[in-house]
Amino acid sequence: MAxxxxxxxxxxxxxxxxxxxxxxxxxxxxxxxxxxxxxYWALKHDVTPAAARRWAREGVRICxxxxxxxxxxxxxxxxxxxxxxxxxxxxxxxxxxxxxxxxALAWREAGFILPDAALLxxxxxxxxxxxxxxxxxxxxxxxxxxxxxxGTSSTS
Amino acid sequence: xxxxxxxxxxxxxxxxxxxxQSVKAVRVLGxxxxxxxxxxxxxxxxxxxxxxxRADLTYGFVEERGLRCNYHGWLFDHTGRCLHQPFEETRHPxxxxxxxxxxxxxxxxxxxxxxxxxxxxxPAPLLPDWDRYYSRGYKQIAISEIPCNWFQCQENxxxxxxxxxxHDNWSRVLRGEDGPRAPAxxxxxxxEFDYGFVYRRIREDTTEDHELWTTGRVCxxxxxxxxxxxxWRVPIDDTRTxxxxxxxxxxxxxxxxxxxxxxxWYAPVRDERTGRWIDTHVMNQxxxxxxxxxxxxxxTKEHLGESDRGVILIRKRLLEDMAAVAAGRxxxxxxxxxxxxxxVHLPIIGGLNRPAAKAGPPPFPFLAGQPEEVAKEFxxxxxxxxxxxxxxxxxxx
Numbered sequence: 001m002a003x004x005x006x007x008x009x010x011x012x013x014x015x016x017x018x019x020x021x022x023x024x025x026x027x028x029x030x031x032x033x034x035x036x037x038x039x040y041w042a043l044k045h046d047v048t049p050a051a052a053r054r055w056a057r058e059g060v061r062i063c064x065x066x067x068x069x070x071x072x073x074x075x076x077x078x079x080x081x082x083x084x085x086x087x088x089x090x091x092x093x094x095x096x097x098x099x100x101x102x103x104a105l106a107w108r109e110a111g112f113i114l115p116d117a118a119l120l121x122x123x124x125x126x127x128x129x130x131x132x133x134x135x136x137x138x139x140x141x142x143x144x145x146x147x148x149x150x151g152t153s154s155t156s
Numbered sequence: 157x158x159x160x161x162x163x164x165x166x167x168x169x170x171x172x173x174x175x176x177q178s179v180k181a182v183r184v185l186g187x188x189x190x191x192x193x194x195x196x197x198x199x200x201x202x203x204x205x206x207x208x209x210r211a212d213l214t215y216g217f218v219e220e221r222g223l224r225c226n227y228h229g230w231l232f233d234h235t236g237r238c239l240h241q242p243f244e245e246t247r248h249p250x251x252x253x254x255x256x257x258x259x260x261x262x263x264x265x266x267x268x269x270x271x272x273x274x275x276x277x278x279p280a281p282l283l284p285d286w287d288r289y290y291s292r293g294y295k296q297i298a299i300s301e302i303p304c305n306w307f308q309c310q311e312n313x314x315x316x317x318x319x320x321x322x323h324d325n326w327s328r329v330l331r332g333e334d335g336p337r338a339p340a341x342x343x344x345x346x347x348e349f350d351y352g353f354v355y356r357r358i359r360e361d362t363t364e365d366h367e368l369w370t371t372g373r374v375c376x377x378x379x380x381x382x383x384x385x386x387x388w389r390v391p392i393d394d395t396r397t398x399x400x401x402x403x404x405x406x407x408x409x410x411x412x413x414x415x416x417x418x419x420x421w422y423a424p425v426r427d428e429r430t431g432r433w434i435d436t437h438v439m440n441q442x443x444x445x446x447x448x449x450x451x452x453x454x455x456t457k458e459h460l461g462e463s464d465r466g467v468i469l470i471r472k473r474l475l476e477d478m479a480a481v482a483a484g485r486x487x488x489x490x491x492x493x494x495x496x497x498x499x500v501h502l503p504i505i506g507g508l509n510r511p512a513a514k515a516g517p518p519p520f521p522f523l524a525g526q527p528e529e530v531a532k533e534f535x536x537x538x539x540x541x542x543x544x545x546x547x548x549x550x551x552x553x
Binding site: 009011012013014016017020021035036037038040041061062063089111112113115116119133134 | 287345346347348349354365367370371372456459460461462464465468469471472501503504505506507508
């Protein structure tokens with residue numbers, strides 16, 4: 001274990017990883033609490049420690065922070081999704097794939113996790129079609145969402 | 157999909173195989189080809205059929221330079237040029253017919269004891285030079301043919317939860333153990349980096365401080381798993397996959413260890429006695445899951461959940477990369493800067509220089525069927541290194 005100036009301890013394995021990525025003691029000090037691969041990826045994409053911490057407070061890891069910044073998001077958008085019970089990475093995925101929160105909620109209600117739903121929507125599936133394909137023959141009818149529920153249009 | 161995969165180098169054989177033979181039939185990415193090493197030491201990968209009368213070049217013979225067809229003696233080099241047409245040149249010495257004939261030929265390189273091929277457009281990217289190749293240890297290569305599509309194999313490379321069930325819990329059942337189940341997964345995480353994705357996990361018995369979370373394991377793009385050893389899933393065609401494993405066992409002490417030849421062996425996947433898939437070793441268990449999904453897994457019949465976030469991640473990325481290639485761009489992980497291709501680091505739990513097993517040379521856990529001579533060679537290497545380390549301690553050297 002090696003302790004940084006901020007009290008964050010790193011295992012020997014982490015220290016070896018940091019060395020392999022060419023990270024300096026200053027990097028490790030400035031990026032305490034981030035893993036070596038995250039620090040490497042942040043530095044590569046010009047994410048500052050302050051920005052990274054701001055996003056990390058919302059539970060967003062560096063690779064999603066890089067995407068979120070590229071998408072013009074702000075951390076508060078993630079909180080909206082987190083309040084609705086989605087993983088922080090889902091907020092970024094939804095933004096990238098153009099899935100509104102209410103649509104994501106409808107698909108989740110029908111049993112689809114966000115990244116799965118986003119790909120299906122991109123491929124032109126309606127919620128009704130997806131549900132039918134997913135559950136036909138293997139689930140009781142009560143699994144089927146109401147046909148009038150949100151997300152049955154082709155843009156859902 | 158094929159256009160994407162043609163942007164990468166793929167391992168198709170062990171270099172050690174070309175100590176015993178000089179010509180080998182290979183099918184890769186749906187093409188029937190012949191891999192050879194001529195007497196000058198050059199590898200070549202050419203069409204299986206001679207462009208003259210379509211004879212099978214698997215039965216050709218190598219010369220100082222190139223491969224000669226056994227039917228009428230036409231000779232081709234590794235670039236596909238025809239070097240010699242014996243009877244044509246006798247009858248028309250100035251005819252230069254050979255200059256008008258070429259055979260389809262692809263690039264070949266040898267690295268880390270493997271023979272790699274590139275079937276894409278020029279210029280080829282660089283063959284990655286991973287840092288793990290240079291670790292000290294006993295290395296071996298094991299190859300299996302799996303009768304299913306490559307991508308369901310690769311999806312396994314970013315599916316942490318399967319380890320708990322397919323390997324830990326099922327193995328306990330197979331051993332007849334009634335004890336507690338393996339530590340359950342609690343959280344998963346995924347990070348992108350230059351050469352693929354890292355998957356991270358927290359189990360009941362680990363925390364965020366554990367290297368399973370801080371470092372994680374690597375889904376190496378586009379068709380490999382890296383956990384300290386490599387498992388490439390090379391498409392033979394749409395319905396068969398060549399599983400190519402590159403393994404390393406750490407050795408005691410730190411005296412230099414040189415391995416003249418990295419042995420390469422072919423691992424059986426089916427128990428000849430019962431006709432069932434072999435289930436005793438880690439990768440054999442993976443094979444059972446993959447072939448069980450069908451020759452080409454029908455994704456329309458799946459029901460994806462939280463454990464499948466990694467699978468969805470690479471499906472999406474694969475589609476994006478296919479679009480990138482169609483648009484004329486490089487896909488993820490292609491290395492073109494020679495300066496950046498020296499001992500390229502991949503995340504590894506425990507570091508590159510891990511201690512050897514203390515109790516003695518461990519049995520090979522990944523695949524059934526390891527030849528006795530390979531096991532013995534490793535054991536001897538381990539004991540030699542242990543003795544050298546012990547002597548060094550005794551003499552204080």
